[in-house]
Structure formats: C-alpha cells, structure tokens
Amino acid sequence: MIVDCALYVGGGREHGVTDVAAALAEARSAGGFVWIGLFQPTVAEFEDLASSFALPQLAVDDAIRAHQRPKLERYGDITFMVVKPVRYVDREEIIEVSELAIFLAEHYVITVRHGVSDVPAHVREEYEHDTPLLSHGPAGVVYRSLDLVVDGYLEVVDAIEDDVDEIEEQVFGGARGDHAERIYKLKREVLEFRRAVVPLVTPLQRLHDGDVPWVGADARPYFRDIHDHALRAADAIEAHDNLLTNVLQADLAQVSVEQNRVAVRQNEDMRKISAWAAIALVPTAIAGIYGMNFDNMPELHTRYGYYVVLGVIAAACVGLHALFRRNHWL
CATH class of the missing domain: 1.20.58 (Methane Monooxygenase Hydroxylase; Chain G, domain 1)
Incomplete structure (x- = not known):
C-alpha cells in the first residue's frame, strides 16, 4: 500500500519513515515535511493514515474510490487535488488514463496513485538528488507532479496530431475504404483526454492566484507556467476534436457519393x-x-x-x- 515514505528537511531527504506519526512530529519540529506515496490503497489500509493526519473523510473516500474528475478542494488548512496523468499507446491509438490524488498541508504531502503512472516515482527521484524545488516544501512536490502531468498532456497532443494528419491524408488523398471506424475511435479517445485536461485548468488557476494555503508567492509563478501549458493542451484538444468531426463528415460524404455512384x-x-x-x-x-x-x-x-x-x-x-x-x- 505505501510505496515510499520519507522525511525531507532543509532541502534534502533525511531518512525513510516507518512511524508516520513520529515522522510528522519530527517534520514539524525541524521545519521539514513528510512525503508519503501510496498505490491503490483499500479503506482498511488507508484508515490509520487518515486518522494520523486528520484527513477529511470526503477527500479520503475520493482518493480510495478513484474515477474522480480533476479538481481542487480545500478543507481548512488541507488541500486535496485530483489529477489524471495520461500516456498514448500509438500502436493501438488509445489513451491510457491513470489517477493521482494529492493531499497538501504545511508539513506533509500524500500522493495516492491509481493505474500506471511514473509521475510520483520520477518526482521522488529528482528530490533524491537535492533539487532546488525542495525549498518550496510540499508545494514543490505538487508543482513538479503537475508539471510532469501537463508535459505528458502536450506529448499526447503531439501524438494525436500525427494520427489526425495521417487520417486526413487517407481521407483526402484518394485512399479507398471507409475510415469512419478509426476516426470515431480516435474521437472517443480525444473525448476521454479532454475529461482529464479541461477540468484541471481551474485548479491550476487557483494555485497561481494564491487561493491555496502553503503555496507561497515565490512558488506561484511555477504554477502559472503549468496553467499556460494546460490551456495550450486544452485548446489543441478542442481543435483536434473539431478537425476529426469535419474529417468524419467528409469521409461519410465520400462514402455516400461512392455508394450513389455504385x-x-x-x-x-x-x-x-x-x-x-x-x-x-x-x-x-x-x-x-x-x-x-x-x-x-x-x-x-x-x-x-x-x-x-x-x-x-x-x-x-x-x-x-x-x-x-x-x-x-x-
């Protein structure tokens, strides 16, 4: 259930943690924070951790059940976020969507992962090498996690663009056959992709507007950059969806003309x-x-x-x- 748990103080990792309550007390006294990473925990597995950190029950339920839309919610001094990392399987032309729930507080950050994603592991590896982001505390973990997630969005956007260009060439280049099935399948994947990207824009706006505690003024410009990238990804998704709709209509028109000719x-x-x-x-x-x-x-x-x-x-x-x-x- 717990993939990794460590105490970070003064810009570096101090040691691994087995007693989370003691680690939290040490983080408060030393001015550091505890980062706990979990993978698909059950209710029973999460119960002790939620009690030790006084996590809000509604947020705990969302983190365990998964299948939530991207969002940001505040529960006093605790901020709860849900983001959806994605990756594109080009051979099958499908988008695999995972889920990452994040609890952010002054002296701890808890990440709960559902599905296949290397975002938490990648961020933790960077932190093992004393990245300057550690000076921002838990907010640095949240920033880097969101940065990797949104960078993944842009990579998927580029991959979808290549497939859309290929479909356009097939439809308008004289290639015979009905391409409607492939176009519809890609449109469905784009729709799933949109559900991961578009709802995240507002939480990112709140992060760089200073609406979230424990995100200092020096960390907000980082979130502004992520917000800009997310907007670009959302605009590209909208453009690809509209283009696929037009290509689908053109393909159906060509099929209809061919059927009439026959x-x-x-x-x-x-x-x-x-x-x-x-x-x-x-x-x-x-x-x-x-x-x-x-x-x-x-x-x-x-x-x-x-x-x-x-x-x-x-x-x-x-x-x-x-x-x-x-x-x-x-």
Missing part, C-alpha cells in the same frame, strides 16, 4: 439487362406460340409464313433496339 452504375446495368431481355422476349414468344404443335393453325400451311415470321421477329427486335438506344437504355 447504385447508378447498377441501375444502368439493370436497364441494359432489361432491354436485352425485352428484345429476346419477342422471338421467344413467337417461337413459343408456333411450338405448341396444334394441327388447326392456319399459318402453318402458308407458303411464305416462315419468312414472314422471321421478318416480323427481326423488325420487332430492331425496333426495340432502336427504341432503347434512343432512351439511353443501351
């Missing part, structure tokens, strides 16, 4: 078949009549009847052929 060609073929069938019906009908083998048929004994019948058949077939040609059936 239908017209089939109608022409059916007219030709019907015309030749009508021409063939004349000799068939006449031959059928004379093939009934009745004795009392006066035409059977006519001297030139055979030639007359052949002439009638030929005249009828030629007349029908000319009629159909004039009506563009042949």
